Amino acid sequence: xxxxxxxxxxxxxxxxxxxxxxxxxxxxxxxxxxxxxxxxxxxxxxxxxxxxxxxxxxxxxxxxxxxxxxxxxxxxxxxxxxxxxxxxxxxxxxxxxxxxxxxxxxxxxxxxxxxxxxxxxxxxxxxxxxxxxxxxxxxxxxxxxxxxxxxxxxxxxxxxxx
Numbered sequence: 307x308x309x310x311x312x313x314x315x316x317x318x319x320x321x322x323x324x325x326x327x328x329x330x331x332x333x334x335x336x337x338x339x340x341x342x343x344x345x346x347x348x349x350x351x352x353x354x355x356x357x358x359x360x361x362x363x364x365x366x367x368x369x370x371x372x373x374x375x376x377x378x379x380x381x382x383x384x385x386x387x388x389x390x391x392x393x394x395x396x397x398x399x400x401x402x403x404x405x406x407x408x409x410x411x412x413x414x415x416x417x418x419x420x421x422x423x424x425x426x427x428x429x430x431x432x433x434x435x436x437x438x439x440x441x442x443x444x445x446x447x448x449x450x451x452x453x454x455x456x457x458x459x460x461x462x463x464x465x466x467x468x
Contacts (some may be wrong), residue, residue, distance in 0.1 A: 324354045355387060355395065359391070378392060378403070380403075388404050
């Protein structure tokens with residue numbers, strides 16, 4: 307989507323890469339960057355956001371685009387960064403678009419069972435019988451797994467790679 311909207315006249319798309327990922331290895335090499343514990347402070351979402359803020363401000367200044375609005379976007383971890391960036395740097399961007407970003411999916415905020423509960427209720431809303439069959443299958447799977455040769459039987463039944 308980012309590149310599709312990038313064809314809009316007078317719109318500029320920048321793609322930033324998080325430090326320590328891809329080609330963005332600080333200190334000259336992965337060996338140096340990862341070996342020294344004092345450099346790990348730069349490998350954080352807070353540091354990435356600070357880097358992006360500085361880059362955006364500097365690029366806008368150098369391109370004489372000081373008053374141009376900025377919208378940040380990303381998917382998954384990038385979407386989490388976009389959301390947090392908007393919250394921390396509202397003076398740098400006017401909005402954030404996040405896709406598949408589990409920004410609230412942390413143990414102290416969201417139940418680790420929330421996804422399973424939603425899927426369970428989805429099956430149940432379609433068919434009470436389907437719900438019961440799936441629910442009861444878990445007990446059978448556990449019983450089978452505890453028997454001698456049970457894990458191999460399950461592997462073959464579900465065609466799971468060895």
